[in-house]
Amino acid sequence: MQKNRVKALVLITAGLLGLAVVVVLVAVLKYYALVAIALLMLWSVVIENAWLKVERLTVNSSKVDQTVRLLQISDFHSNGWVLRHIKRVIAEEHPDAIVLTGDTFDWERLDNDSARDLVRYLAGLKIPVLLIYGQHEMDCPEFWREVKLLMPDRIQYLGCRSSAIAPDVSCFGADFDSQKLRFQLNDARFNILLTYAPGDAMVYADRFDFDLILCGHEHGGQVRLPLIGAVLDASGRLFSDWRGYHTRGVFKHNKSLIYVDSGAGYSIMPVRFLCRSQVTLITIGAQK
Numbered sequence: 001m002q003k004n005r006v007k008a009l010v011l012i013t014a015g016l017l018g019l020a021v022v023v024v025l026v027a028v029l030k031y032y033a034l035v036a037i038a039l040l041m042l043w044s045v046v047i048e049n050a051w052l053k054v055e056r057l058t059v060n061s062s063k064v065d066q067t068v069r070l071l072q073i074s075d076f077h078s079n080g081w082v083l084r085h086i087k088r089v090i091a092e093e094h095p096d097a098i099v100l101t102g103d104t105f106d107w108e109r110l111d112n113d114s115a116r117d118l119v120r121y122l123a124g125l126k127i128p129v130l131l132i133y134g135q136h137e138m139d140c141p142e143f144w145r146e147v148k149l150l151m152p153d154r155i156q157y158l159g160c161r162s163s164a165i166a167p168d169v170s171c172f173g174a175d176f177d178s179q180k181l182r183f184q185l186n187d188a189r190f191n192i193l194l195t196y197a198p199g200d201a202m203v204y205a206d207r208f209d210f211d212l213i214l215c216g217h218e219h220g221g222q223v224r225l226p227l228i229g230a231v232l233d234a235s236g237r238l239f240s241d242w243r244g245y246h247t248r249g250v251f252k253h254n255k256s257l258i259y260v261d262s263g264a265g266y267s268i269m270p271v272r273f274l275c276r277s278q279v280t281l282i283t284i285g286a287q288k
Contacts, residue, residue: 001112004070004132006026014074014278015234018085018233023162024271025189026031032166033151037262043216043273044083044271044272044273045155045270045271046242047128048075048268048272048273048274048275048276049079049081049270049271049272049277050081051083051276051277052082052083052086052264052276052277052278052279052280053087053276053277053279054089054177054278054279054281055248055261055262055278055280055281056280056281056282056283057259057280057281057282057283058283058285058288059211059212059257059269059283059284060093060153060187060280060284060285060286060288061190061211061284061286061287062286063089063188063189063190063211064166064168064169064190064284064285064286064287064288065167065168065286066166066167066168066286067133067283067284068095068096068165068166068169068283068284068285069093069095069096069267069281069283070098070099070165070192070259070281070282070284071089071093071095071097071098071099071279071281071282072097072098072099072100072101072214072216072259072265072279072280072281072282073086073098073099073100073101073104073118073264073279074101074102074103074214074215074216074261074262074264074279075099075101075102075103075134075216075261075263075264075265075267076100076104076114076115076118076218076263076264076265077103077104077106077109077115077136077215077263077264077265077266078104078106078109078112078113078114078115078265078269079103079106079114079264079265079272079277080113080114080277080278082116082164082264082265082277083117083253086118086264086279087121088124089279089281090271093281095118095127095281096127096165096166097127097128097129097130097166097171098122098125098127098128098129098130098200099130099131099171099192099214100122100131100132101108101128101131101134101194101195101196101214101216102128102132102133102134102135102136102175102176102196102215102216102217103134103135103136103137103217103263103265103267104118104119104131104134104137104143105136105140105142105143106136106140106265106267107136107137107138107139107140108136109239110141111144111161112140112283115142115146116145116146117214118214119150119155120146120150121191122155122202123150123154124139124154125126125156126284128156128163128165129154129155129196129215130154130155130156130158130163130165130171130194131136131147131155131156131157131158131173132157132158132173132174132175132176132194132195132196133157133159133175133176133197134175134176134207134216135176135196136219137176138176138268139224140285142173146150147227156196157173158171158172158173159173159175159219159288160173160174160175161173162183165192168188169189169192169194169284170185170186170189170190170191170192170218171188171192172191172192172193172194172206172210173193173194173195174193174194174195174196174271175196175199176196176197176200176277181204183208185208185209185210188213189211190212190284191209191210191212192200192211192213192214193208193210193212193213193214194211194214194215195214195215196215196216196217197215197216197217197218197235198215198218198245198246198258199235199246199254201213201215201253201258201260202253202258204256205253205254205256205258206253206254208255209254209255210213210256210257211257212254212256212257212258212259212282212284213215213257213258213259214260214261214282215258215259215260216260216261216262216263217234217235217253217263217264218230218233218234218235218240218246218247218248218260218261218262218263219233219234219247219263219265219267219275220247220262220263221233221240221241221247221248221275221278222271222272222273222274223258223271223273223274224241224265224271224274224275226242226274228242229241229247230247230248230275231249233265234267236241238240243279246258246260247260247262248261248262248275253288259280259282261278261279262275262276262277262278262282263278264277264278264279265277
């Protein structure tokens, strides 16, 4: 009887100790889980939004005699976190021209101070600055007010026009929702089209033989997962990379090379994961 009582006491004690260990483990795991969530939020909300990446793209062509370097800034969305970094990149890289492919301003923001600062800074440079408007600028009076002040001497609003940025390189513009445009291309020149979204780019590539089409809009999905890619793109499609759409990077469509920039800003939520804010330095050189 005494032995049974001792065994019972030992079992109860062991059970209580085991329960205590489980409770402590759960508490520790909860703590680490909270820390992991906090670090993940810090990384995606602050670090990837503010840690500007310089993507590089090189295109060689027999149409070009001398190297031309363009800096593409897309989907800035008045992101003040990367503004000084963009200025630093321009100062260090010395591009021959700068192109903005839409959504520099953001109609959902209470102010667009960073976008105004960027446009005014670019206007002070002694190089061509070419831009088109995107979805967010269509109903953004601040965009039109700022750009009109700087046109045409300091900033060129292409909007369905063209401009020579080098002796053998022409740049055309096609604003958001303007897929019915017609262009007269000189096939002896290297022809670039600035447009808003990958879908627009493919429409133009079906109709015209541009050498290079630059666009943005999709933000690379903002949140990406390994092996899957974009979770939700700016067009509202789930897992679009996995389904064959293009949210970032370069691809060929008919005779045109299309490049989709991941963007320097964010929309809806200030979150980026495995998809840092970026600008792209594009080098167009002679065919080797």
